[in-house]
Amino acid sequence: MSPRRWEDRAACREIGTEVFHPTGRGADFEADIAAAKAVCHGLCPVRRQCLALALELEGTADRYSRDGIWGGLTGPERAALRPAA
Numbered sequence: 001m002s003p004r005r006w007e008d009r010a011a012c013r014e015i016g017t018e019v020f021h022p023t024g025r026g027a028d029f030e031a032d033i034a035a036a037k038a039v040c041h042g043l044c045p046v047r048r049q050c051l052a053l054a055l056e057l058e059g060t061a062d063r064y065s066r067d068g069i070w071g072g073l074t075g076p077e078r079a080a081l082r083p084a085a
Contacts, residue, residue: 004049011044021068033074040072047071054078 007013012020019039022032040047051071055078067075 036069
């Protein structure tokens with residue numbers, strides 16, 4: 001997949017993508033999710049493009065793309081945006 005121009009402006013480029021793929025449990029996990037979402041909602045000028053890409057990738061085999069926080073939403077939150085089949 002070729003790089004997109006909007007990705008150069010993404011807030012996560014300066015932070016690192018591991019922040020957007022929390023792996024813990026309990027309160028720490030929830031805090032990590034909240035921290036990632038805060039970056040998306042508060043600082044990222046390309047949140048909509050990121051969310052659109054995540055929704056596009058949902059049906060692919062790329063687990064990394066499906067499981068992280070993209071465009072300020074978790075996988076289950078993005079799934080709720082899709083119409084029922």
